[in-house]
Amino acid sequence: MSVITMKQLLEAGVHFGHQTRRWNPKMAEYIFTERNGIYIIDLQKTAKKIDEAYFFIRDLVMEGGSVLFVGTKKQAQDAIKEEAERCGQFYVNNRWLGGMLTNFKTIRKSIDRLLELKKMEEEGIFEVLPKKEVSKLNLEMEKLEKNLGGIVEMKKLPAAVFVVDPKKERNAILESRKLGIPIVAIVDTNCDPDEIDYVIPGNDDAIRAVKLISSTIADAVIEGRQGEMGSIENAEEEELVEVVEMAEEIAPVEEITAQDEENA
Structure with a gap:
């Protein structure tokens, strides 16, 4: 079962791409059809790609990694800040300063x-x-x-970056690639998917679409953090068991010592 439903994607307008005259041919595999001069994104592929990105982020955070949310365009600013804060991660939503990474x-x-x-x-x-x-x-x-x-x-440095509109966030993409930091991104029909490690084909201009996908990535972080806490708790329990077992092994020695002292 997908982490996000087709109905949710449709209602948020994730399927609306850019005008056909403004496209990147490399995005052809993610395009379902064309309607009134606008490309329609294949939401079945989007749902599958969201799953891949979700589990990647979840596992990365479970291992102690952090995620930097990036989206400086007006339609993304609020969602990026809100979702990064909700899941306890970092964000850039105003301006990408050169050399940030x-x-x-x-x-x-x-x-x-x-x-x-x-x-x-x-x-x-x-x-x-x-x-x-x-x-x-x-x-x-x-x-x-x-x-x-x-x-x-x-x-x-973050273990991964989540980007809304890699074309707009060109510098963030270049710096991440230079440092080998994995990139998860909402990639519209006018972007180059080859630069992205985890492509999420979708509308990067609609506020609802950006919010939906950003919140899903934040959910992945939250699930990963819960898993990380669970791992820490399990490790602490195992350590406690070891201490108890050691104590039980030592106890007879202490009893023998006490008996020796009494006999003396």
Whole structure:
């Protein structure tokens, strides 16, 4: 059984591709037909590809990996933020800064600056500074928050990236490929699927379509995290059993020692 139904895909408008004059021939295998100058995506293939992406993300997270959600176009911004936060992952939904992955050490310095400014504000330092200086610092903080707020807690590179519209997020795709980070993406009929590891053929312009697929990826993360917690709990239980068994083995020795002391 698929993780998402055909009815859900249809209702969200996932099947609507771009105009026939704006297409990438490499997407031909995912196109069902053409209607009124618009390509219709084969939702049976979309459902199958969503399953593949879902289980990949679930297993990756179960092994302790993290996922970076990326979508800076207007139709994707809210869904990317909401779903990444819901599943406890990272996101970029305003602007992809050059080197966000390939020059992560420098990006971390900017994040540290953001955290420093927030701390200054919390500690009341802004209250004793001149208004002009505070205004300048607030602008700096707002800009950093807008671009980096979704990756503040990202201490290392993600194990995978989920992208809405790889054509729009060209730099994110290039950096991920350069570093060998697997890419899961919603790929419309005007995109190049060859650049994507886990292609999800679908409408990347409809808010409902983006929300549906993003939420499914978030669900995969949540299931993976539950599995990770289960693995940790099982490991702790096994460790406890080992300790108990060791204690039982040691107990007779301690009893013998106590008896020896009494006899002495």
